[in-house]
Amino acid sequence: MKVVKQLERWGGVVTDGHFVYTSDKHGPAYINFDVGFTHPKFLWQVCRALIKPYKGKFDVIVAPATGGVALAAITWVYAWMFWAKKVKFVWADKGDDKQFVFERAGFAKTVKGRRVLVVDDIMTNANPQGSVYKLCRLVEASGGKVVGVSIVVNRCGGTAEDLEVPRLSQLDTVDSSLFYALTPSECDHNKDGLCKQNVPIVDDVGHGAEYKAGHPDYKGGYVSLLS
């Protein structure tokens, strides 16, 4: 499914910016799935495609807050309407220490002993610092069995092996020559680093605001993308 192309048409993809990602790395490109929520037919097709590979193979859909929750909820409604009356849906909230927790009443109990499909929109990081990896470990710690991870866009090229799950599926991927990420130090020292070239940093997406607070004197300055 050409999700990225479609989001690009709607302004949900930027490739010439300077972003600080949630991994704290810097890069020029950013995808925002939110614009997809303003196009119901597209959204419905995305949700159908997300669960198709797992039909009959899971009991609970689990999503990480906040990004994946609305999408996973609609995916759950799709499953419920068309084939799975007993499928349940819960989400994990972000605790103070950046770890996920099932803090809503009954959520941890819903996962226990059940087959779980993890759903999220854009996966930017498949390593142990990433939301999806952390969520899979929370599900296991709560007694659930992760049967797979279904994401809309695999932005980082992560694998099922990286996530330590039996199966990973995605609807789309990105051009890795545009979606690279450098450490702050690399960005500041490499010849083609955006910090090195004094490109203004976007301060209202990802971790831009945190970076700005820690580096108020950045020589390239800051810009806002969303406002």
Ligand SMILES: [Zn+2]
């Ligand atoms: Zn930079």
